[in-house]
Amino acid sequence: MSDRNRAVSIVMIEDDEGHARLIEKNIRRAGVANDIVTFGNGSQALDYLLNARLPRPYLILLDLNLPDMTGADLLSAIKSNDNTRRAPVIVLTTTDDKHEVEKCYDLGANVYIVKPLNYDSFANAIRQLGLFLSVIQVPID
């Protein structure tokens, strides 16, 4: 992470500001210092990811319930774009519906995390996610 241009940038697509804030706090608490760019809707996030002037390695945190498009549509758009298709995608949502989970994996999601309502386990999940973020090798090309 010494080379800022090469460092992984975390793109969080989450329409609930509270959730976004909680997720960010817990990521920070887990010791992850990467940039976090947050978007409240799908189209802005897509615009940022697909038309980036200086493409960087991204890690995408995606909430499935978005106001303007479904998380699934967003996911398939990300996975069909050359810039972003190798970016790991962590689906983070309140839904633990079996079909939804399977669908996300089919579309190329790397991890699927249900936002637990039990705060302790939620914080724990986010921290583990942070640890995960700090160790993964994001492919760079």
Next chain:
Amino acid sequence: MKRAEPSLTNLNAALAAAGVAVLLALAYGAHVFSEKTESLAKDVARLAVAEVRISGVYTQVLEAESSQRGYLLVNDPNYLDPFRAARARGEENLAIAVQKLGQLNIDAQGLDALREIVSKKYDELEKTVALAQAGQRDAAIDIVRANHGRELMSRIRERTNAELDRLATMRKQWIVELQDSADKMSVADVLGSVAVFLLAALAVAQQFRHSRALASAQQNLAAANDALEHRVAARTRDLKRANEEIQRYAYIVSHDLRAPLVNIIGFARELETAFATVKPLVETACDEPGAEKALAEKALAAVRDDIPEALKFIRSSTSRMDALIAGILKLSRLGGLALQPQAIDLDQLARDCIATVAHRLNGAGAQVEIEGRLPSLVGDRDALSQVFANLLDNAAKYLSDARVGRIVLRGRQTAAQTIVEVEDNGRGVDLKDQSRIFELFRRAGAQDRPGDGIGLAHVRTLARRMGGDIAVRSDGRSGSIFTVTLPNDLRTFLNHEPREDRNV
């Protein structure tokens, strides 16, 4: 249609009755007329016999006379042969004639008179023959010459003719009657046949109309059925849509309610964390000598009691809300649960369920028993397991402290349904609560056991999803009996379930 049906039936019955009546009348008439005809014919025959016999009497007298005359003329005894037999035969003929007339109830006095004269004639003849045989032929001829015999003879002729005329008149009249009777019989025959034919034709026509009416009624019925089926299908479709709507609604509501809840829980926890760092500072600051006393007391009360209490209530309420939302979500998912029908031995399934809730049962010191053997059916294993595990769990949870817990399972099967009862001797369910307890989040009786009011709602949703239902019977004191009704074959229920693609 409904009105035409009985009138058709009545008309047909009337036709049949009329036909029977005509046939009976015909048979009776034929019988009467043929009896009459036969009796008339016999009478005519008897009369004819009497006439012949009477003629015979006269003929025999004539024969006897000519035989006598011949003998007197040529004195040859051979001539006497007819003479000898004539009297007896005449008597016989007369007797038969009298008998016949007697049978016919006809006055026979005329014949008595005839017999008298004939007898006199034979006396005269025998006398002359006797004289001739005794050699007094002249004396005999003299008697003949006296014309007494001739007189008798003409009287016999007159009397015979009179009798024969009388009888012939009668016979002619009878023959007319006979003819008449026979005519009437054939007329009755013809009329009856025509009537029967007409009735038969009418009945056939009626039957034809009836069949046509029936066919058209059947068509109408089929059309009505079609319409009904359409309506039922449409209603079922609407219901299914409404049901799906509710499920989606429940899903969305529970899902969307969870989002803010995540924030409330999360930031409450942030607050706790932040507060944990602030609290010792506040306490230190309050302990400092320069601190204003009243303010310090308030601040200490806030950090020691008020804030922790508020956080505690936030936490307990949010976790309760979490449970409620989870309940709604669970139920909304059950409604759309894909069932997998398979042959299931309920007895074994119930034993497995008993084993699953054994810890709670043992904890409550309760005995569970299966009365007889539970039947087998075709159903969904998971759903059935959940139903029985919930019911057993429920029974174990609400046992009475006053007595040793006892839970009994029993089952029976009708042609289409399997009925399983779970009976306990627990605290029972008050009558007013008996329908409430199957509703989501509703509980009854003393609220001294943990629970969210989800279990029985869950059971009812599952039972209904499988085409069955659940009910409870209880006196509210000495226990309750939960009765689960299920189709014997889940497939028949699922096959009747409308599918989207079939209707549109």
